[in-house]
Amino acid sequence: MFSIPIICGSTRRDRQSIKVARFVLARLQQRPNIKTELIDLLECNFPIMEERLHRRDDPPPGLKEFAEKIGAADSLIIVTPEYNNGYPGVLKNALDYLLPEYERKPIGIVTVSAGGFGGINCLAQLRLVCLGMGAVPIPENLSVSRVQDTFKDDGSYDHAYDKRADGFLDEVLWFTEAIAARKAKDQTK
Ligand SMILES: Cc1cc2nc3c(=O)[nH]c(=O)nc-3n(C[C@H](O)[C@H](O)[C@H](O)COP(=O)(O)O)c2cc1C
Incomplete structure (x- = not known):
């Protein structure tokens, strides 16, 4: 599992x-x-990061639970909108609270934009951030363009995204399994 x-x-x-x-x-x-x-960062509602979690004896509400979930994860998927060619500050703020929890974890990135380019600039920036976190951003990604047209409020969506999402998830799982196997090997030493 x-x-x-x-x-x-x-x-x-x-x-x-x-x-x-x-x-x-x-x-x-x-x-x-x-x-x-x-994990919905709107619900988390973390305050501006004054210090990383491991250096705080007064963590904001919900942060320890967030850290435990990320720490226990085998890999992560981040869904991010593109804002001014980058990712939102609220995402970076949350990510910056942690560090050891990300170590060598595959991260699959899903970008969402209102325009036609699917958040490609944001993707490049977030991949760099993931490397800085010590994680492993995977080569495959899922880009959603013109989200207001492709994912409607009534729950209908462009079913071309079924195949795209499944291909993306196949790769997330490939890296998850590969890295988990290597980590398990380390633990037997
Ligand atoms: C501050 C801000 C900056 C944005 N910059 C871009 C952008 O650079 N490129 C783009 O395609 N869409 C941009 N958008 C539109 C978002 O991609 C759009 O709102 C989309 O629905 C995804 O974001 P959402 O989850 O906030 O709705 C921007 C939106 C906001 C609020």
């Missing part, structure tokens, strides 16, 4: 990315031997 939480990095009023995050969650839930859940 692998644990793969999905972080939703959009907290904006009328946010569209949450629909994509719920869609990816539903596709991942169809896979066997996977434990997953949506």
Whole structure:
């Protein structure tokens, strides 16, 4: 059983990315031997990061639980909107609270944009951040363009994304299994 939480990095009023995050969650839930859940940064509502968790004796509410989930995860999926060619500050703020929890963990990135380029600039920036975290951003990604048209408020969506999401999740699982096997080998030493 692998644990793969999905972080939703959009907290904006009328946010569209949450629909994509719920869609990816539903596709991942169809896979066997996977434990997953949506970690919604809107619900987390972490304050501005004054210091990393391991240096705080007064962690903000919910941060320890967040750290435990990330620490126990085999890999992560981050769903992020593109804002001004980057990712939202609220996502970086949450990610910056932790560090050892990310070590050598595969991270699959899903980008969401209102425009036609699917958040490609945001993808490049977030991959760099993941490397800085000591994680392993995987080569495959899922980009959602014109989200307001492709994922509608009534729950309907462009079913071309079924195949794209499944291909992306196949790769997330490949890296999850490969790295988990290597970590297990380390533990037998
Ligand atoms: C501050 C801000 C900056 C944005 N910058 C971009 C951008 O650079 N490229 C783009 O395609 N869409 C941009 N958008 C539109 C978002 O991609 C759009 O809102 C989309 O629905 C995903 O974000 P959401 O989860 O907040 O809805 C921006 C939106 C906001 C609020």
